[in-house]
Structures are given as structure tokens and as C-alpha cells.
Amino acid sequence: xxxxIGVDLGGTNxxxxxxDEKGKVAGKDKRKTLASLGAAGVLDRxxxxxxxxxxxxxxxxxxHLAVGVGSPGPLDPGKGVVIFTPNLGWKNVPVxxxxxxxxxxxxxxxxxxxxxxxxxxxxxxGKGEKVVLCVTLGTGVGGGLIVDGKIFQGATxxxxxxxxxxxxxxxxxxxxxxxxxxxxxxxxxxxxxxxxEAGLKPPAGEPLEAYSFQKMAASGNRKALRxxxxxxxxxxxxxxxxxHLLNPGMVILSGGVAGAGDLLVKxxxxxxxxxxxxxxxxGLKFRMxxxxxxxxxxxxxxxxxxxxxVK
Amino acid sequence: xxxxIGVDLGGTNxxxxxxDEKGKVAGKDKRKTLASLGAAGVLDRxxxxxxxxxxxxxxxxxxHLAVGVGSPGPLDPGKGVVIFTPNLGWKNVPVxxxxxxxxxxxxxxxxxxxxxxxxxxxxxxGKGEKVVLCVTLGTGVGGGLIVDGKIFQGATxxxxxxxxxxxxxxxxxxxxxxxxxxxxxxxxxxxxxxxxEAGLKPPAGEPLEAYSFQKMAASGNRKALRxxxxxxxxxxxxxxxxxHLLNPGMVILSGGVAGAGDLLVKxxxxxxxxxxxxxxxxGLKFRMxxxxxxxxxxxxxxxxxxxxxVK
Numbered sequence: 337x338x339x340x341i342g343v344d345l346g347g348t349n350x351x352x353x354x355x356d357e358k359g360k361v362a363g364k365d366k367r368k369t370l371a372s373l374g375a376a377g378v379l380d381r382x383x384x385x386x387x388x389x390x391x392x393x394x395x396x397x398x399x400h401l402a403v404g405v406g407s408p409g410p411l412d413p414g415k416g417v418v419i420f421t422p423n424l425g426w427k428n429v430p431v432x433x434x435x436x437x438x439x440x441x442x443x444x445x446x447x448x449x450x451x452x453x454x455x456x457x458x459x460x461x462g463k464g465e466k467v468v469l470c471v472t473l474g475t476g477v478g479g480g481l482i483v484d485g486k487i488f489q490g491a492t493x494x495x496x497x498x499x500x501x502x503x504x505x506x507x508x509x510x511x512x513x514x515x516x517x518x519x520x521x522x523x524x525x526x527x528x529x530x531x532x533e534a535g536l537k538p539p540a541g542e543p544l545e546a547y548s549f550q551k552m553a554a555s556g557n558r559k560a561l562r563x564x565x566x567x568x569x570x571x572x573x574x575x576x577x578x579x580h581l582l583n584p585g586m587v588i589l590s591g592g593v594a595g596a597g598d599l600l601v602k603x604x605x606x607x608x609x610x611x612x613x614x615x616x617x618x619g620l621k622f623r624m625x626x627x628x629x630x631x632x633x634x635x636x637x638x639x640x641x642x643x644x645x646v647k
Numbered sequence: 648x649x650x651x652i653g654v655d656l657g658g659t660n661x662x663x664x665x666x667d668e669k670g671k672v673a674g675k676d677k678r679k680t681l682a683s684l685g686a687a688g689v690l691d692r693x694x695x696x697x698x699x700x701x702x703x704x705x706x707x708x709x710x711h712l713a714v715g716v717g718s719p720g721p722l723d724p725g726k727g728v729v730i731f732t733p734n735l736g737w738k739n740v741p742v743x744x745x746x747x748x749x750x751x752x753x754x755x756x757x758x759x760x761x762x763x764x765x766x767x768x769x770x771x772x773g774k775g776e777k778v779v780l781c782v783t784l785g786t787g788v789g790g791g792l793i794v795d796g797k798i799f800q801g802a803t804x805x806x807x808x809x810x811x812x813x814x815x816x817x818x819x820x821x822x823x824x825x826x827x828x829x830x831x832x833x834x835x836x837x838x839x840x841x842x843x844e845a846g847l848k849p850p851a852g853e854p855l856e857a858y859s860f861q862k863m864a865a866s867g868n869r870k871a872l873r874x875x876x877x878x879x880x881x882x883x884x885x886x887x888x889x890x891h892l893l894n895p896g897m898v899i900l901s902g903g904v905a906g907a908g909d910l911l912v913k914x915x916x917x918x919x920x921x922x923x924x925x926x927x928x929x930g931l932k933f934r935m936x937x938x939x940x941x942x943x944x945x946x947x948x949x950x951x952x953x954x955x956x957v958k
Contacts, residue, residue: 410924410926419926465802466802467801467802479892481892483799488794489778489894490778490893490894490895490896491776491777491778491894491895491896491897491930491931492894492896492926492929492930493894494894494924494926494927495892495893495894496892496894497891497892497894497924497927498891498892500887500888500891500922500924501888501891501892502814502884502885502887502888502922503813503816504815504816505814505815505880505881505884512924513921513922514887514921514922514923515921515922569816570816573813573816574813576811576813576825577811577812577813577888578892580808580809580811580812581790581792581806581807581808581809581812581889581892581893582801582806582892583800583801583802583803583804583805583806583807583808584801584802585801585802585803586802610824610825611811611813611824611825611826612825613721613805613808613811613823615721615730615803615805616805616808618803619802619803620802
């Protein structure tokens, strides 16, 4: 049996999965990233995680043909270098070269949001769709565009930054200069900002995070409901721009904030129906991501398969 | 010598060009569309124009392998049907079937903005670029995205509607429901709206159109300058969204309003520098379209060549 190993490197966890040609997971490892160890330490942990996933699969080491790695960006897939990741504190780390030496396998690297999208469109919610736009609503807002089963690549590998679509030109400034972008409204951070601006506080004992306000909204708190309406509306505004540009056949939502479900999706759809041409909404499907925890690692595995020129 | 014939169907003119494999125009015809003749009459005129271009080339009729037609949309390239064109008054016109019968050649159909982009990226300003975003600032705002020499196709053939990117969620409403979209600021119609709202009138004897205000701005009229600053800023806002999503290597501007040059481009660039990640602006080129009048017909010819599976 031939397999590849996909790795999802996150700020909190490393997930590795041994994956066959059809997307079946034959073995898995999950461990803390321990970012404080620095790049060298974390790369050691990745190599350990890959070997642990291999052992969990019960397959011989030589049956793994390649390793795909998803990392937060920006990064340069061609050179195999992670240029910068604020949450890991990395700068210009040659991930591919180092892991190739540690593992003795072909290694490919991509942006984690792109790989999550690739995984979902391969064997998740987007299976069989020609043009899939994935939007991850987490601490930030990221995205991936999959066309004909492949990651859409811009000119220099930094496409699909859907979180930086402008939804209000006079909105609040981001630390990096842009202002009024999607990420500021519909990320976990954005929800907390909107709630705080509305004078909301989490109930006693609850942390200051989006999920606390989601629960308040779900239990009927008007101000919290209005926060989710505003976030959902802005998601609709940003998606309207993306849909007119890209004409996807499916939009997949994932990430913690997407867990708010209808609180977010209803105002989003209301905005989209107002803004989009019928020709763009007709037949356009909206889905929640299905792969959960495995999404990134499965996508990384898919990329590894594609790097071997296997369909 | 083998050639194809490209046709650009516009509200005012029909342009047909006999084009060889390298993009050289061997013969051309241009005539009024006469939209008032209705679909049947205009399709007759297209066929006449194609035959006239053939005669102008001096080449035998059988040397033309296929015909490409660009039309205002929305349209269905797969079915070869123009679904709706407000400025021609067409509804569900089977252009490909009718022209195939009239001409006895293979006929392919595409959106005119996509074909203009295809032409420019083939032998115009975008030659050799991997990802080219073309933005036409005319009566409305249209666009085309070319990736690896081909038109980016969404799920249902209605991608690249860059004019409908939202640049201000609370901006004025369009007749079709959306509001605050790029087209409302930086099209000829949008410029006239902004100027009128600013209390501007064209000088005596000048028509109420964008070019009149462009001349006022060029000669230093402050209010007119501010109109172009506002339009340029909004163009920057819309392009910032598109650039973060698509990561093009080149943006090509065309159309009458783009003739304002620096009046528009300077505030656009100022906004882009404020909003875009360095990774997205680095190496990104901005160009004016080069093919002029032939842009659409050359792009239609390129599509005809591609339909014959010739590179």
C-alpha cells in the first residue's frame, strides 16, 4: 500500500496523518506545537510527529512516498521557505530543506488555509465541485480557492487572502495599514471587538472570547444578536465581492466562528441575496466544512500526492 | 496560411479581424452595429463584417478555421447563447448556432470583457504574464482575469465581474440591488454622478460626460480634481480586494475613463500602497492597455485558436 503523510502545523498543535490515494487516513498523530522551542525545536517535533503517524499506520516507512506540510503564511511554496509567521515567531525558515534532510523524503510546503481548502474539496464538503471557495473564520479570516481540484495560484503564491477584502473603506485600521477588512468583523477577534464596542461583557466567569458572545446571542441577548447580525452582514458584503469575481460553485465555511451557524449565516444570506446577480447565486451551494480536525493534514497529503503527479 | 476571425460585438460597432497564429491582423472590418435592427439584423451584419474582413485579408475563405465572437453579457459560452444584453436589447439569442449556419465555420462565444483581457494578455501589455487582471473603465466597469494564457472560468461562466466588487457597503444603490460597487464610482457614468453631486457642471457647450470633467480636472479645477481623487481612491479600494484574492502579476487598465491617467492612477496607487501587503504589491505591474480598437477582436481570435487546441 502506498501512502503520503500530511502535516498541519498550527500555533497550538501539529497534526500528522498517513493518507492513501483515496484520502483514507491510515494513521494519525497529534501533539502540541510548543512554539516556544523555536523553529529548530518545532521542526524536530514535526519529524517526530511524522514518524509517530507512520508507526500508528502500521505501514513500513518506505511506503510513504512524500510529505506535505501546511504552515501559516506568508510563505514561498516554490522555495519551500516560511517567510514569516507571527504566531510561531518564525522568519525565513527553510522548512522543506530541513525536513527533507530529517525524513529522507520529498517534502512540499503550502499555506495552511489553501491546504484546508484542498482537503475539503478533495474528500470533504466540496467533493466533485469545479470551483470551491473556502473561508475559515478563526482567530483571523483565511481562505482558499480550489479550481479543478488544484489550489488557485496567483502570480507569486499569495492569493486567496479573503480576510483582507475591504468591506468598509472607512472601517477601523488594521496594524498592517489596511482598514475595514472582512477579518476585522467576522474573525473571533472581530466578534470580540464588535461586542466590546456595543458595551457587551461576557457573563461572570466566562472568558472574553467570541464563543461567550455566541452563547449570549443564542440565548436571545439582543445586543449579542446584533453583533452577529453585523458580522454576518459584513461576511455577506465580502463574499458578494468574491462571488462576483470568482463565480464559485460552492462556498465552504469553517473555523470556530462559523460554529455560530444561523446567527451568522442568516444575515450573510440576506446580504448576498440583496447584492448578488441571480446568475451568480443560482446553483451556488453553501456548506459547513466536514473534515474537522483532519482538514489541514488531509489537504497537505493531497498536495503531496499531486506533487507525485498522481491524480 | 491558416487564420481565424475574431469579432467584437459592441453596442456601437462591430469589429472583425482576420488573425494568424501569432496574433498578426491580416485584414479587418469595422461597421456600425445598428442595434435597432434587432438580433436577426445584427447577426446578418456580423456575418457581412466577417466576410468583409476575409476579403480585406486577401486570403481564401477556407483558410479561416474558426470564428470567435465577443459579446456583452451575461451569456452562456457552453451553449453559445447570449442571455441578456441591455444595450442591444437581446434576450436568449443563440449566437453560435445562427452564425455557424450563416458562415459554415466553427463559432465560439465569450464575454467581451474576458476577450479583451485575453487579447491584451496574448499580444498586448500582458504578454508573458502568468496572472493578468484587466479592468475596463467604460460606461460601466468590466474585467477579465487571465491565468496561464486562458480566461479564468468560474463554476458557471460568470466570473470576473470586477465592477461589482463592493467598495462602500452604504454607498448608493444600483438598479439591480447591490450598492456601493466599484462601477458606481469609476465608470464614465460614475464620474458624471460624482461630479454632479459635487455641484459641477461642464463648461458651456461641453456635453455632460466624464471626458468634460476630466478636462476640467486636467486644467486644475479643484472640484473636478476631487472627483477624480474620489474615483481613484475607490478604484484602489476595489483593486485592493481583488489583489488580495487573486495575486495578479499585472493589472491592465483600459477604457475611456482610464484615459484620465494620473488623475486617477495617483490616488489609486496611494490607496493601494496603504491597503496592500508588500508581498502583494512587490513586483505587481500596472499598465495601460495597448491594443486599442482591436483588443476585443484579437481576444476573440485567440479564443478561436484555443478552441482548435492550438497553443
